[in-house]
Amino acid sequence: MELFPHFFVYEVQPLFxxxxxxxxxxxxxxxxxxxxxxxxxK
Incomplete structure (x- = not known):
């Protein structure tokens, strides 16, 4: 599960x-x- 937050911060956040x-x-x-x-x- 350590990998997921890392992935989220670097991959998903920029997408947002x-x-x-x-x-x-x-x-x-x-x-x-x-x-x-x-x-x-008009």
Whole structure:
């Protein structure tokens, strides 16, 4: 079981950070798309 925390810290944690950044980027892009879309409608 000693190996698992080590694996978690070095393999899984960076993935979480990458996913978080990715999700933030998607949210920003979605907002921009929505704004653009509403401008087109009006």
């Amino acid at each position: 950070h990458i996913c978080k950044d990715f999700i933030i980027q998607i949210k920003i892009n979605l907002k921009q798309l929505l704004v653009y879309y509403f401008k087109l409608i």
